[in-house]
Amino acid sequence: MISPIEWRDGKLYILNQLKLPVEKEYNVKSTVEDVFYAIKDMELRGAPLIGIAAAYGVYLAAKEIDFNNHQEFMKHIEEKTEYLAQSRPTAVNLFWALDRMKEKAKTLENLSLDDKKKSLLEEAISIHKEDEAINRSIGENFLKLLKDGMTIMTHCNAGSLATSKYGTATSPMYLAKEKGWSFKVFANETRPYLQGARLTAYELHHSGVDVTLICDNMAGSLMAEGKIDAIITGADRVAANGDTANKIGTLQLAVMAKHYGVPFYVAVPTPTIDLSTPTGKEIPIEERGSHEVTNWFGKATAPEGIKVFNPAFDVTPHQLITAIVTEKGIIYPPYNMSRGWGC
Numbered sequence: 155m156i157s158p159i160e161w162r163d164g165k166l167y168i169l170n171q172l173k174l175p176v177e178k179e180y181n182v183k184s185t186v187e188d189v190f191y192a193i194k195d196m197e198l199r200g201a202p203l204i205g206i207a208a209a210y211g212v213y214l215a216a217k218e219i220d221f222n223n224h225q226e227f228m229k230h231i232e233e234k235t236e237y238l239a240q241s242r243p244t245a246v247n248l249f250w251a252l253d254r255m256k257e258k259a260k261t262l263e264n265l266s267l268d269d270k271k272k273s274l275l276e277e278a279i280s281i282h283k284e285d286e287a288i289n290r291s292i293g294e295n296f297l298k299l300l301k302d303g304m305t306i307m308t309h310c311n312a313g314s315l316a317t318s319k320y321g322t323a324t325s326p327m328y329l330a331k332e333k334g335w336s337f338k339v340f341a342n343e344t345r346p347y348l349q350g351a352r353l354t355a356y357e358l359h360h361s362g363v364d365v366t367l368i369c370d371n372m373a374g375s376l377m378a379e380g381k382i383d384a385i386i387t388g389a390d391r392v393a394a395n396g397d398t399a400n401k402i403g404t405l406q407l408a409v410m411a412k413h414y415g416v417p418f419y420v421a422v423p424t425p426t427i428d429l430s431t432p433t434g435k436e437i438p439i440e441e442r443g444s445h446e447v448t449n450w451f452g453k454a455t456a457p458e459g460i461k462v463f464n465p466a467f468d469v470t471p472h473q474l475i476t477a478i479v480t481e482k483g484i485i486y487p488p489y490n491m492s493r494g495w496g497c
């Protein structure tokens with residue numbers, strides 16, 4: 155499995171996902187600004203991975219501090235976490251990771267400056283490592299729901315390229331392969347940024363998972379022909395009532411799944427559950443630039459100056475979700491996330 159982020163030899167290496175599947179290029183990110191733009195420009199993306207990168211970004215911000223007045227130290231950390239929080243608005247993992255790093259920093263008052271920095275790096279590494287265990291547990295919980303030989307559809311990339319390893323929606327696909335099961339996977343290309351074609355098809359194909367790439371507009375006919383046993387997507391934010399924000403195009407998949415009686419599952423690490431957001435209506439939906447719709451790798455795919463609407467996410471109402479699978483267990487409707495994840 156390809157790793158999208160590595161901390162090694164005292165440096166942060168980020169795989170530039172804008173170059174996949176053609177080039178596999180890792181770049182060193184040395185400053186909090188480097189991490190901000192890597193998230194904003196989608197060199198790295200995917201809710202859990204955004205959180206992990208932001209955690210390292212807070213450490214890189216601390217690294218530049220050369221004074222040990224704790225009030226000033228905290229002021230700097232707070233400024234830089236607010237800066238990183240501006241990178242993308244929807245994936246709650248970003249804010250979860252920033253809050254966790256800020257809370258950690260508050261506990262370091264009596265340490266030397268070097269030990270403060272060391273402790274923040276250790277916290278970022280913990281967030282990174284914990285994510286791997288979370289994803290494996292999500293996969294294990296999914297295998298209680300799925301059966302060998304099933305055909306699964308997925309949307310966008312909620313794979314190892316969106317996390318530390320295994321992915322969330324793809325975790326059961328990798329674990330099934332470990333168990334000698336054979337899933338057939340349909341990966342939706344996921345216009346406009348093609349995370350499904352460029353990333354999900356890439357990582358599953360290179361891992362020997364049976365994956366077939368389809369255009370987004372082909373999903374309905376496969377369900378109508380009874381060829382899909384389950385749909386599994388990731389999530390960027392789950393509201394307290396179970397409404398779920400995920401990549402644009404997820405909502406229409408869920409509506410069609412309901413119509414054709416296909417189970418619609420969401421793979422959710424619990425840091426993606428946001429109890430402070432009551433329903434999907436309150437989830438901020440990122441709108442991205444028109445170039446993502448009108449160009450691909452510099453080739454125009456629409457007339458110059460055309461008006462474009464480019465929301466990066468949509469919200470699937472909880473009524474359309476068969477189950478929410480987390481590392482702590484499987485949550486069934488009615489969803490009331492404040493009940494200890496409802497597992």
Ligand SMILES: CSC[C@H]1O[C@H](OP(=O)(O)O)[C@H](O)[C@@H]1O
Pocket residue numbers: 199200201202309310311312313316317321322323349387388389390400401402466
């Ligand atoms: C593991 S969930 C990843 C989640 O993030 C993706 O969005 P983006 O590529 O814009 O960061 C997509 O919504 C995935 O489901």
